[in-house]
Amino acid sequence: MIPQRPVSLRFTMLLMYAIALLPAGRAQDVRAVYQQHCASCHGPQLEGGQGGSLSDDVWTYGADDENITRIIREGAAGGNMPAFGTVLEPAQIRALVVYIREMGTRAAAQQTRFNQPTPTTVTQSEEHAFRLEVLTDELGVPWSIAFLPDGRMLVTEREGRLRIFADGKLQPEPIAGIPEVWARGQGGLLAVAVHPDYANNGWVYLAYSDPGADGTAMTAIVRGRIRDGRWVEQEDVFRIPAPLYKRGGVHFGCRLVFHDGYLFFTHGERGAPTDAQDLSRPNGKVHRLHDDGRVPADNPFVNTRGAFPSIWTYGNRNPQGLALRPGTTELWETEHGPRGGDELNLIQAGRNYGWPVITHGMNYNGTPVTDRTAQEGMEQPVIHWTPSIAVGDMAFYTGAAFPRWQGHLFVTALAAEELRRLVIENGRVAKQELVFKGIGRIRAIAEGPDGYLYFGLERPGRLVRLVPAE
Ligand code: HEC
Incomplete structure (x- = not known):
């Protein structure tokens, strides 16, 4: 049976209303948070775009967690990097920092050869x-x-x-x-x-x-x-x-x-x-x-x-x-x-x-x-x-x-x-x-x-x- 339009519309509006009432996405996977708020400028794989790469371990504003957290919260470059302090909760920003570290380590691993000892090699x-x-x-x-x-x-x-x-x-x-x-x-x-x-x-x-x-x-x-x-x-x-x-x-x-x-x-x-x-x-x-x-x-x-x-x-x-x-x-x-x-x-x-x-x-x-x-x-x-x-x-x-x-x-x-x-x-x-x-x-x-x-x-x-x- 094809649902009648008015019911469907009312249902959709209710759903949107419910979503708007959800707390600011604390339960959201950090990957989804990144894709929603960051990927458009920093690239889906953090490889960079309008904003720089976040996975190359090159940092304009400091490599430590504190500085990365601060830039996400307060923004930079005259607003070209928007401030997310009112959009995201502090715990979500912390999760983004962990995610940036994960993706950076993964990118680095692809370019590094590690010692992999075997019984026949020195x-x-x-x-x-x-x-x-x-x-x-x-x-x-x-x-x-x-x-x-x-x-x-x-x-x-x-x-x-x-x-x-x-x-x-x-x-x-x-x-x-x-x-x-x-x-x-x-x-x-x-x-x-x-x-x-x-x-x-x-x-x-x-x-x-x-x-x-x-x-x-x-x-x-x-x-x-x-x-x-x-x-x-x-x-x-x-x-x-x-x-x-x-x-x-x-x-x-x-x-x-x-x-x-x-x-x-x-x-x-x-x-x-x-x-x-x-x-x-x-x-x-x-x-x-x-x-x-x-x-x-x-x-x-x-x-x-x-x-x-x-x-x-x-x-x-x-x-x-x-x-x-x-x-x-x-x-x-x-x-x-x-x-x-x-x-x-x-x-x-x-x-x-x-x-x-x-x-x-x-x-x-x-x-x-x-x-x-x-x-x-x-x-x-x-x-x-x-x-x-x-x-x-x-x-x-x-x-x-x-x-x-x-x-x-x-x-x-x-x-x-x-x-x-x-x-x-x-x-x-x-x-x-x-x-x-x-x-x-x-x-x-x-x-x-x-x-x-x-x-x-x-x-x-x-x-x-x-x-x-x-
Ligand atoms: C509208 C585009 C845009 C969006 C959206 C955006 N950024 Fe940026 N971001 C930039 C630009 C541009 C810079 C570079 C500023 C500079 O180099 O002066 C930057 C810089 C940064 C830096 C500092 C990098 C460094 O080298 O020190 C971090 C960290 C960062 N962004 C993280 C994020 C995160 C996390 C998000 C999502 C929550 C995000 N950005 C969303 C444009 C954006």
Whole structure:
């Protein structure tokens, strides 16, 4: 049936009226915002037109986020670049800045050749030449690597297996008797760590997604000993009350670091952003316990009513790396931002790292989280990666095999498939090198007793290492 015109017209007018009443497009994808307001002058791909290119990394008014934000808000060039401060909300302008960074990085990547090491090539990086050796390609998702004093390597597979690599081979049988894990989404068997005094106490620590009731899961940590291929003498180190378990398959954490009798570990916010600001919940935090699981009496929130006593810092979104800087008491952490705003943080007792009140990123669907990148009482990252590289595990290098890398921080990336070398000076990142890119998502990094750098790569699940090729 053909609808009668008056009805159709009235319907259209109602629809237009409804659209006019919608709030100023906060829920709109940033790409659509760009196409609507900017593409006519800066080109559909940001390549430029009547206005200059926004993807060539050439900036008339300053390359930093603050200046780009200011130009969008206030306009420039006598109004040839219109002011959008009254048209767009601050959070939308923030999302546009993230989008401009994404498109700029994409344009640059098309013109750059990256190191892509293979087993048969020598790769020259700034300080060292190296080769890549593949030790095994028979793993699932290798989440974490730790070395025993005798040189054997422990590797977790997220699917729920603890493996041993020894004498140049992956041992066919996984360690028997480890806890049952909730292996779904980002959950499963996560970190493995060897106690610094393993030679005397034999403790190995495992962090994993522990299945709760009704499809819930949460991060738990146990320690145990490995004897004749079996996991034995297990003790709980961290296990939270069942009512705090959560549904959903994202952001479990969890990395483990020992220092001075303490165990530091990270716990992702489990896809519940506001929990990261809630001290009565363990998720979205970095924690500190004694290595046997007791809560230290001088933890920052032990005397705060209702607070989870093991909390060391809060406002942490999805921490994927944790490392102590050698020769110092500095604890460094990497965490995933949403879309943009991956962070490198210097973790200090009692501090608030801001998520989700402040962030340099936006939502995955291109809608803004907030326009706030900073706020009084909240920590700034030492650096942030915008667009996101999906920052992963990290390690400070201390070995002799690559002497000019000593003390440098190696940071891995999942989605961007990168290894980055960071030189830290006075709490700042003085230099950053992209060592290699494009051989797979890098989930795990560890320095071996031989001074080589070991990695767990995904799809296929491989263990590889960098060896010097000078
Ligand atoms: C009517 C055309 C027009 C529109 C629409 C427009 N711009 Fe511009 N824009 C310009 C011009 C022209 C300049 C260059 C001014 C100059 O070089 O002095 C500019 C400059 C800029 C700059 C500064 C670039 C630099 O080199 O520092 C940014 C950032 C920018 N625009 C972003 C945007 C964004 C984001 C939008 C959409 C919200 C937008 N512009 C919409 C014309 C436009």
